[in-house]
Amino acid sequence: MAFCSACGWLVLSLIVAVLAQVNCIDIYYQWIVSLDYFLDPLGGSKPVITINGMFPGPLINSTTNDVVHVNVFNDMNEPMLITWNGIQQRLNSWQDGVSGTNCPIEPGTNWTYVFQTKDQIGTYTYFPSILMQKVAGGYGPIRVNNRDVILVPFPKPExxxxxxxxxxxxxxxxxxxxxxxxxxxxxxxxxxxxxxxxxxxxxxxxxxxxxxxxxxxxxxxxxxxxxxxxxxxxxxxxxxxxxxxxxxxxxxxxxxxxxxxxxxxxxxxxxxxxxxxxxxxxxxxxxxxxxxxxxxxxxxxxxxxxxxxxxxxxxxxxxxxxxxxxxxxxxxIRWNLTAGAARPNPQGTFNVTNITLSQTFVLHGSKGEIRGTPGYLVNNVSYLTPDTPLKLADYFVNGAGVYKLDEFPTHSVKDAADYGVSVVSGTHKGWLEIVFHNDLAVMDSWHLDGFGMHVVGYGDGEWTPAARETYNLYDPVVRSTVQVYPGGWTAVYVFLDNPGMWNLRSQHVKHWYLGQQLYIRVHDDDPNPAKEKPPPTNLLLCGIFATSPSPAPAPQAGG
Structure with a gap:
């Protein structure tokens, strides 16, 4: 471990840092991801995705504000990505590890993720995000511990x-x-x-x-x-x-x-x-x-x-x-309003009692057929993954040739099921209301990368604006994944303060793989790195940029 480069200013602010006891530590991991034949727990053997020979994979044990470096060697015979489920990647969707933000790590190669557990505590996981690899393993635990100066609201466990x-x-x-x-x-x-x-x-x-x-x-x-x-x-x-x-x-x-x-x-x-x-x-x-x-x-x-x-x-x-x-x-299950989490401020300091909504998305999750092929749908659109990650296309060519912004219907269900590269605008520093409808006969759950969701309501049947009268706006819990019951709806509020290209998806692997997802583009025209980080120096290129060693960023269109 070493003091992270992002904390170089610490030398000049030593007194302040010591008083605040702000940790900013670099943590390094080397992972070899393999497809090994393991003794199946049900008998026989099957290929299982292991990390350093382990299934489940190793623990990432960090503290608020640590910078985590994970050098991933792909020893499998197919491309892969790892996503950090619930880690918000503040200002840095380049490290999100999903198909819309990263080129895959090809077999026989490696890539280093670098992300900061900025202003977070809690319990999370990581797992492979493409090609339905999660059903074969490759997952593991993430802990983000409190800084010493932030009291935990229960006695230290054994x-x-x-x-x-x-x-x-x-x-x-x-x-x-x-x-x-x-x-x-x-x-x-x-x-x-x-x-x-x-x-x-x-x-x-x-x-x-x-x-x-x-x-x-x-x-x-x-x-x-x-x-x-x-x-x-x-x-x-x-x-x-x-x-x-x-x-x-x-x-x-x-x-x-x-x-x-x-x-x-x-x-x-x-x-x-x-x-x-x-x-x-x-x-x-x-x-x-x-x-x-x-x-x-x-x-x-x-x-x-x-x-x-x-x-x-x-x-x-x-x-x-x-x-x-x-x-x-x-x-x-409600928010503890008096507890501090990653910051000394009580969680109740950050509330939704008097906010003004900027946007509302009403999203129906269902399944159907598109041209004779089964798919899972959001408002009758099944997401079609392009060869070029959306984030690369957004940064270098404003999406041209890869996606068209805001063609996806955020309030209505299209008449006929179809494929689409679904990317919608999110208002930077605006409050977004998302209503998830589950038109399936099974339980579903939805996850939003980059943010916490205030879970304000559950209901049966069709949601209407009148349902807002039933919302819990006093102490709704904030989480990254929320369940949606069969035939019902779940409503959440999200403060879009994290610029980037963010995946909104079903956590059910088949639903996700067969199209039940979209991306929210949260954009700020200000090029100040404090608003959003530039691409990493080790950026992988693929798709339309595969033969372009150093494409120049495009002038960014407003979001």
Whole structure:
């Protein structure tokens, strides 16, 4: 580790920096990403994406304002990108790691991501973002810890555990990718074969060792592709304290629903007899019995336990089809207004009670056919990924030949399903209201790169402006991924203070891969790097710039 270059001014401001105790540390990682044949948790073997031979991948452990360098060597036989799920990439969408912002890292090459965990704390994940590679692994945990000068709103736990829980498929991801494109095989990826905890099935369960009388922080993330799950721990309560960078009001639960792409921090006290206890993750909207591999089982192991395994039946959870339970629980997860997060200011300093909306997007997620091929749609448009990343086209040629700005319908559903390169304008430093409609019969979840979303409302049926009367504008939780219930809507407010080209997508991998996404271009004409960073010096070029070693930036059109 070394002091980061961005903090060169620290020498001239030593007294101020020492008083504020502002950390700005460079952290370096070297990753070799491979496609290895692992023993599948369900038996047999299959290709699994590993990082430095690990599945799941290694922890990125950072502190607010650290600068993280990740040198990624692609040792696979296909291109890849890594995205940092929930890391906001302040002023720097060049590092976002999705197809609209980065050229892929080709086989046999490497590229170094450099991003700062600016003004963030919390629990996040990373994973491969293209070619449906996430279903083969390649994911791992990210922690962004508080600076010492910012009080954490709970006593320091004895230890922390990362629990990456997600569904798993027996089939090779390349086969699933091919089948997803064919109408006759479109049910592929709808139902996984198992749910894993830290890459382990119930035959070889993950085990967390605790000491009686101590309290632990469990950082739980849904790294799956399809299923929401309900997590619970036998004979133990769980206290929700954080989700994706927001400290929450501390509520005590018997179980918690975690939707695809979401992360939470839970406090669990080892307050039971010395024994072993089940950790269970069970799918939502799906029937599964105790012996099913779709019921993931881990173990909370007390250090002085002599038990060979947990005793008794698995802990019972809510009816997996009881959506009202899930909605009520979601509404109960609210912002802790008195806690400081990445900054000393209480979270309640940043509120939405008196804001003026600049824009409203009403987005219907659905599925259909485009010219005989299955696709997932937003307002009847299925996103078609161009060969040239949008960010490159935006910077060098104002998008010419790659996309046309604002052709996507943000308020209405097109009459006929079609493909499109969907890029819409977001008003810089304006408040955007997004209403996500789920026209599917399954749970969905939506993620916005670059921002936190104030989750202000849930509802059934068709949203109308009158629904704003039901919004929670007092203490809505802020997060990067929000669930949308079948046949329902979810409303969020977003302050667009982060210039860049930002991906808005379904976190369900098949939905995303088959078109349920778009990009929001948040632009500021001011070329001051404090507004948006210039391209990195190691910028990869591809598409229409593949043969242009040093294209010049175009005069930027207003957003």
């Amino acid at each position: 230890a922390e555990f990362d629990l990456l829980i997600g569904d798993w498929f027996r089939d090779d991801h390349k086969l699933l990718r091919i089948y997803s494109r064919f109408k006759s095989s479109n049910s592929y990826l709808d139902e996984p074969d198992a749910i894993l905890i830290n890459g382990k099935g119930s035959a070889n369960p993950e085990s967390l060792t605790v000491t009686k009388g101590k309290t632990y922080r469990l950082r739980i993330s849904n790294v799956g592709s399809v299923f929401s799950f309900n997590v619970r721990i036998q004979n133990h309560k769980m206290v929700v304290v954080e989700t994706e960078g927001s400290y929450t009001n501390q509520i005590t639960l018997d179980s918690l629903d975690v939707h695809v792409g979401q992360s939470y921090s839970l406090l669990v006290s080892a307050d039971q007899d010395d024994a072993d206890y089940y950790i269970v993750a069970a799918p939502k909207l799906h029937e599964a019995n105790e012996t099913s591999p779709l019921i993931a089982k881990g173990i909370l192991h007390y250090a002085d336990s002599v038990a060979a395994q947990p005793a008794g039946p698995l802990p019972e959870g809510p009816d997996p089809f009881d959506l009202q339970f899930s909605i009520n629980q979601a509404k109960s």
